Amino acid sequence: MTFIEKLSVAWEKSNSLLCVGLDPDMNRFPEYLRGKPDSIYTFCRGIVDATADLVCAFKPQIAYFHAARAEEQLEAICAYIREQYPDIPLILDAKRGDIGATAQQYAREAFERYNADAVTLSPYMGFDSIEPYLEYRERGAIILARTSNPGGSDLQFLKVSESGKNIPLYQHVAHLVAEKWNVHGQCAMVVGATFPHEIAEVRAIIGNMPLLIPGIGAQGGNVEATVSAGKIADGTGMMINSSRAILYAGIGENENYAAISRRAAMMTRDEINRYR
Numbered sequence: 001m002t003f004i005e006k007l008s009v010a011w012e013k014s015n016s017l018l019c020v021g022l023d024p025d026m027n028r029f030p031e032y033l034r035g036k037p038d039s040i041y042t043f044c045r046g047i048v049d050a051t052a053d054l055v056c057a058f059k060p061q062i063a064y065f066h067a068a069r070a071e072e073q074l075e076a077i078c079a080y081i082r083e084q085y086p087d088i089p090l091i092l093d094a095k096r097g098d099i100g101a102t103a104q105q106y107a108r109e110a111f112e113r114y115n116a117d118a119v120t121l122s123p124y125m126g127f128d129s130i131e132p133y134l135e136y137r138e139r140g141a142i143i144l145a146r147t148s149n150p151g152g153s154d155l156q157f158l159k160v161s162e163s164g165k166n167i168p169l170y171q172h173v174a175h176l177v178a179e180k181w182n183v184h185g186q187c188a189m190v191v192g193a194t195f196p197h198e199i200a201e202v203r204a205i206i207g208n209m210p211l212l213i214p215g216i217g218a219q220g221g222n223v224e225a226t227v228s229a230g231k232i233a234d235g236t237g238m239m240i241n242s243s244r245a246i247l248y249a250g251i252g253e254n255e256n257y258a259a260i261s262r263r264a265a266m267m268t269r270d271e272i273n274r275y276r
């Protein structure tokens with residue numbers, strides 16, 4: 001089954017567009033986990049088990065694992081999700097982008113070492129930096145268009161000329177992906193929930209291609225505006241990510257942290273579903 005097929009089944013089965021992001025920050029862990037050798041894996045497993053029936057995807061953020069020298073724990077949590085929840089798409093948020101030969105190694109890392117269903121990619125270095133990921137036909141390539149951070153405007157809002165019209169760079173990227181790069185039908189795109197107008201612009205360009213939308217929760221993106229701008233005719237089309245607002249909802253709750261995160265995930269899923 002391809003990434004896109006798996007995602008469609010997950011949307012239907014879970015009745016959820018929520019993607020829970022795994023951004024494990026040890027400074028925010030419950031007291032009883034601090035200092036334990038496998039605390040990152042244990043913390044994430046608690047969140048995964050508590051929210052698995054509420055999500056359409058999980059998205060581990062590679063930086064949190066690598067910065068803590070916890071690559072083996074990232075391998076372990078990816079393997080756990082694959083084994084215990086094989087129907088839930090696993091997205092590795094790595095935002096890779098490099099020359100082809102190096103990209104081949106990054107693709108091996110994402111799809112073979114971590115066995116992710118999809119990986120996030122920067123389009124900045126062009127098609128040959130994306131192509132090695134597309135060789136893995138069953139896996140997904142999720143390409144940044146309009147990111148959720150304010151500084152994304154520095155480049156993504158620059159005007160470029162396309163077919164005699166001046167359009168923002170992020171729209172040019174959406175055209176490239178939809179019309180040229182998505183050769184095997186495995187691409188998706190990132191647009192931040194902090195930019196609902198741009199979600200609608202990208203949706204108009206890419207048709208029914210899935211969107212990964214970070215920026216609700218801790219970054220303050222508006223859920224109603226996001227869903228209205230990004231949904232497709234059947235009320236799906238989006239993986240709406242929330243990380244910190246769910247992971248650390250139970251801060252100070254110690255052993256009970258995962259139950260509080262579950263409650264936060266349920267409320268977020270329900271809020272999203274209200275506007276589908």
Ligand SMILES: O=c1ccn([C@@H]2O[C@H](COP(=O)(O)O)[C@@H](O)[C@H]2O)c(=O)[nH]1
Nearest residue numbers: 061147148192214217218219242243244
């Ligand atoms: O444009 C982007 C692309 C990726 N991210 C990532 O999503 C999560 C957001 O975390 P929150 O705690 O829900 O703010 C994080 O892993 C980012 O690296 C993004 O925020 N914006």
